[in-house]
Amino acid sequence: MSDDLNDLKQALQATTPTPEAARKAEHLMLAEKNFERLQETTKPHRHTFRQSDDGHFKGVKKMMSMLSNRMALGTATALACAGLIAVFPEISAQFGDQKHTNPANDPHATVQSSPEYIYQDRHNNSIRHAGVRIERGRGRQRSYYASLTPCREHEKSLVAGNSGYSSSGAQIKPQR
């Protein structure tokens, strides 16, 4: 170090005061207190997954094990239900709103025969199977199909060109 800096260094050393004992103790206590507080409030780090090198399915199994049973069961059930409803639309008709599937129970339901679902042999004067379209009453917008096997009286009325039967307000309009 050159003389110029030596002078400055000596001057600095001569003028630098020693810290007051009371202030020093106060500062050390403050630091210790903050250290303790920080240790108390510091939460453990969140566990993160290590990228698995054991193949794709190991990771999937790990992920599934992390899911709670209830969540997994709920998700699987919902998916299965959605799949069943998509594949078999009749199920929704039967289980969705059972009291309206029977026209006799819904005074506002209008039941119409659906052309594509009627297998009627007019020459043989018989109906083997009929599909009916039920339109709900009272402003409900949804409609769906249900497969019904009509009774003998119903067959006769349909073949005879009757306007259908109505036991409690519901109507069945036969296909012309």
Add this chain to the structure above:
Amino acid sequence: MNMTDEDLAQSAAAGDRQAFCNLLERCYDRIFGLAFRLTGNRTEAEDLTQDICANLPKKMQTYQAKARFSTWIYRVIVNAAHDRRRRAARQGKAALDWGDWELARQAENHEAAALTDWLITAMQSLPPEIRDTLALILDDVTHQEAGQILGVSQGTISWRVSQAKSQLRALKAQEQTL
């Protein structure tokens, strides 16, 4: 067993309270000394030291044993001093700095008063960045370490030291002519 500063710092970073207390007690005077050399004011140095002590537990968590502990703690002190200056400037307050009346008042005799006057004049003649560099260099910090602490290259430190020398030489020449 006498543990090094680095060992204590690592234990403190891992949450060892006793290690933290021992380390801080060991380096408190060094912190205060550099705080004084950076500010030139006892009250400011005490406040700065208090800031550092209050924030040190949190900063301690980031300590990595890549550098020497002294280098790390000097960086903490210098950054705290810069923050304090910035805060004072933002609040429109004149930061207490070298040349305040308090230091001159401390001089007890004529010789000490003359030395203090020269020191205040010398430090006032230097820009803050050169003053900060000198505060470290005069504490026996190498140019390389000073560069790491201040976040500049070693060449910049050497240039600042040479600037300080030439200004101090000019100051001496000016005094001799008077």
